Amino acid sequence: MGNLLILLTFIGAVLALVFALFTALKVLKFSEGTDLMKKISQSIRKGANAYLKRQYKVVAIFFIVMFVILGAMAFADLLTPFVPFAFITGGFFSALSGFVGMKIATASNARTANACREGLNRGLRVAFSAGSVMGFTVVGLGLLDISIWFFLLNNVFELNPTEITSAMLTFGMGASSMALFARVGGGVFTKAADVGADLVGKVEAGIPEDDPRNPAVIADNVGDNVGDVAGMGADLYESYVGSIISASALGVAAFSKNSAINDINAMAVPMLLAALGILCSIIGTFFVRTKENATQKNLLKSLSRGTNFSAIVIAIIAFPIVYFCLDGMNSIGLYFAIISGLVAGVLIGQATEYFTSDTYKPTKHLATKSETGSATIIIGGLGLGMLSTILPIIIVAVCILVAYYASGGGADANLGLYGIALAAVGMLSTLGITLATDAYGPVADNAGGIAEMAGLEPEVRQRTDALDSLGNTTAATGKGFAIGSAALTALALMASYINKVGEVAASSGKAIDLSFDITNPTVLVGLFIGACLPFVFAALTMESVGKAAQSIVVEVRRQFREITGLMEGKAEADYTSCVDLCTKASLKEMVLPTVVAVITPVVTGMILGYHGVVGMLAGATASGFLLAVFMSNSGGAWDNAKKYIESGVHGGKGSDNHKAAVVGDTVGDPFKDTAGPAINILIKLLSMVSIVFAAVVVNFSLL
Numbered sequence: 017m018g019n020l021l022i023l024l025t026f027i028g029a030v031l032a033l034v035f036a037l038f039t040a041l042k043v044l045k046f047s048e049g050t051d052l053m054k055k056i057s058q059s060i061r062k063g064a065n066a067y068l069k070r071q072y073k074v075v076a077i078f079f080i081v082m083f084v085i086l087g088a089m090a091f092a093d094l095l096t097p098f099v100p101f102a103f104i105t106g107g108f109f110s111a112l113s114g115f116v117g118m119k120i121a122t123a124s125n126a127r128t129a130n131a132c133r134e135g136l137n138r139g140l141r142v143a144f145s146a147g148s149v150m151g152f153t154v155v156g157l158g159l160l161d162i163s164i165w166f167f168l169l170n171n172v173f174e175l176n177p178t179e180i181t182s183a184m185l186t187f188g189m190g191a192s193s194m195a196l197f198a199r200v201g202g203g204v205f206t207k208a209a210d211v212g213a214d215l216v217g218k219v220e221a222g223i224p225e226d227d228p229r230n231p232a233v234i235a236d237n238v239g240d241n242v243g244d245v246a247g248m249g250a251d252l253y254e255s256y257v258g259s260i261i262s263a264s265a266l267g268v269a270a271f272s273k274n275s276a277i278n279d280i281n282a283m284a285v286p287m288l289l290a291a292l293g294i295l296c297s298i299i300g301t302f303f304v305r306t307k308e309n310a311t312q313k314n315l316l317k318s319l320s321r322g323t324n325f326s327a328i329v330i331a332i333i334a335f336p337i338v339y340f341c342l343d344g345m346n347s348i349g350l351y352f353a354i355i356s357g358l359v360a361g362v363l364i365g366q367a368t369e370y371f372t373s374d375t376y377k378p379t380k381h382l383a384t385k386s387e388t389g390s391a392t393i394i395i396g397g398l399g400l401g402m403l404s405t406i407l408p409i410i411i412v413a414v415c416i417l418v419a420y421y422a423s424g425g426g427a428d429a430n431l432g433l434y435g436i437a438l439a440a441v442g443m444l445s446t447l448g449i450t451l452a453t454d455a456y457g458p459v460a461d462n463a464g465g466i467a468e469m470a471g472l473e474p475e476v477r478q479r480t481d482a483l484d485s486l487g488n489t490t491a492a493t494g495k496g497f498a499i500g501s502a503a504l505t506a507l508a509l510m511a512s513y514i515n516k517v518g519e520v521a522a523s524s525g526k527a528i529d530l531s532f533d534i535t536n537p538t539v540l541v542g543l544f545i546g547a548c549l550p551f552v553f554a555a556l557t558m559e560s561v562g563k564a565a566q567s568i569v570v571e572v573r574r575q576f577r578e579i580t581g582l583m584e585g586k587a588e589a590d591y592t593s594c595v596d597l598c599t600k601a602s603l604k605e606m607v608l609p610t611v612v613a614v615i616t617p618v619v620t621g622m623i624l625g626y627h628g629v630v631g632m633l634a635g636a637t638a639s640g641f642l643l644a645v646f647m648s649n650s651g652g653a654w655d656n657a658k659k660y661i662e663s664g665v666h667g668g669k670g671s672d673n674h675k676a677a678v679v680g681d682t683v684g685d686p687f688k689d690t691a692g693p694a695i696n697i698l699i700k701l702l703s704m705v706s707i708v709f710a711a712v713v714v715n716f717s718l719l
Contacts, residue, residue, distance in 0.1 A: 204606060211568070
């Protein structure tokens with residue numbers, strides 16, 4: 017039966033990729049508009065392609081080095097020989113997910129702008145379809161990678177379930193490593209360009225957003241694609257496969273000694289759940305449509321209609337999956353664990369929407385802070401972000417308790433942990449449509465820029481702005497899903513690490529203590545190291561954005577000063593120099609944060625032993641979850657407060673209030689698009705690295 021379940025997983029992957037291809041071909045049939053619109057879109061496409069080409073060259077060096085290290089460990093019999101290759105495929109598919117998403121996004125921006133000339137609903141459909149291509153490419157490639165590896169390891173090499181999950185966890189490490197490079201590098205690029213363009217263009221020069229006179233405007237639009245699309249695609253690919261693999265590994269641990277259940281079935285259930293989630297997501301996409309002159313609330317409802325439908329259907333389908341694949345009614349608690357994850361995902365999305373959307377009180381109230389200047393709106397945004405951590409923490413805490421005890425964790429801890437891992441899979445089971453609602457935002461943002469630069473009718477920019485503002489909210493909601501699932505997945509991976517340590521100790525004949533006491537000095541020291549790590553990581557990424565943004569500000573000021581006739585619209589800005597500056601800065605700055613994330617678990621383990629590593633993972637998960645939510649929601653609220661003022665309240669565009677809001681938004685940009693979303697990758701990568709290097713730590717640590 018296990019092979020049948022994997023076959024269904026493979027079919028689900030193919031279905032997602034075919035739907036993505038069909039949708040892409042449909043999008044490409046739309047017109048790009050005028051010759052000027054085509055020229056602008058081509059410039060954005062060229063800059064994005066050039067950046068990714070250079071980024072992948074840098075990343076390739078890291079992957080070659082890691083392949084050699086993992087190969088040496090495999091040769092020394094510390095890992096299975098499949099691990100280095102699994103690491104490479106995880107990174108490759110993660111990069112491919114982002115690359116495909118970026119290609120369709122840069123091909124859709126002008127098409128969305130042109131569609132908005134015909135109406136709001138048509139523009140929404142084009143942008144959402146482009147987002148759907150990325151969403152279903154991510155889930156399709158994720159399940160394709162998983163199902164192929166499972167088939168090879170189970171049927172060709174005939175490994176036992178424990179060995180299979182051990183090897184497959186490693187391609188999660190490859191995916192996480194690639195995702196971190198993509199998120200940090202793309203995030204530095206996009207936010208450096210955005211901050212530079214806003215500070216000099218909107219605040220100092222007083223010209224509109226996306227004004228073609230601004231030398232950083234093309235770099236800003238390129239950044240939307242390499243950061244918010246390519247980076248996000250790699251990020252959520254990693255989240256998706258990480259949740260599935262960790263659940264599969266814990267399924268083996270939970271049922272390996274249960275004669276009533278085939279542990280292969282327990283391993284395959286998360287994969288089948290994800291495959292059926294693809295079908296539900298595809299159906300849900302057909303429910304996304306809106307009417308002309310729709311309000312932000314109407315637009316939110318149109319997207320929620322599709323995501324809610326998908327969530328309801330997968331909640332129904334999950335019951336027979338658990339009933340027939342596991343132990344009938346004896347496993348009903350695992351079904352409720354899945355439901356708890358689905359519900360938690362929806363609630364986290366709604367909580368994020370409440371704190372970041374300009375249709376609700378918090379963001380509207382934040383906009384009033386602009387009346388007394390930049391300082392008060394920054395203080396208000398920081399306070400809002402801190403306060404917004406309460407609801408996600410409560411939601412995730414309740415989800416963990418329900419999933420653990422409903423699954424039987426009171427009697428069998430492994431069953432409870434399997435339930436928590438299934439909750440994370442449930443939360444991401446409809447990622448295809450959830451990511452589509454997220455990925456469409458950068459397409460709409462680019463469409464607005466093209467509408468401005470091409471001098472389209474004012475109502476076109478109004479429609480693209482409405483879609484862009486909605487995109488800010490859906491992007492924040494998507495980050496909420498990713499962060500929430502990261503907390504659950506990191507907890508499951510922590511349990512997998514402890515199991516791995518036990519396996520390594522048993523195979524090497526070492527007697528070790530697998531109990532973990534908070535008063536143990538090594539655990540406590542590890543806890544402090546882990547709690548500090550997200551702050552250090554965020555500081556490195558924020559500093560990187562600041563350095564890169566400074567270079568853009570200087571360059572934009574130089575061009576305004578030295579290019580005769582630029583401000584009068586009689587000369588063309590040098591867009592290429594800003595794109596090149598952002599590219600060089602982001603490629604340079606993305607290396608250190610990623611290396612820190614990979615090295616820290618190994619160094620901590622070699623000094624403090626496996627007890628210290630568990631403490632580090634616990635500290636990083638707790639503080640990282642809080643910091644990621646805080647930064648994401650603060651940034652989203654600042655951005656939408658600015659958009660709310662631009663709609664005409666509190667003085668509207670060009671007013672002092674607007675300039676204060678722009679300053680708040682520039683502070684929030686690296687919060688929500690660089691440091692914040694990268695932290696959820698960090699906490700999972702720490703666990704993945706710890707698992708891969710568990711044998712080294714057990715055999716060679718000082719303590």
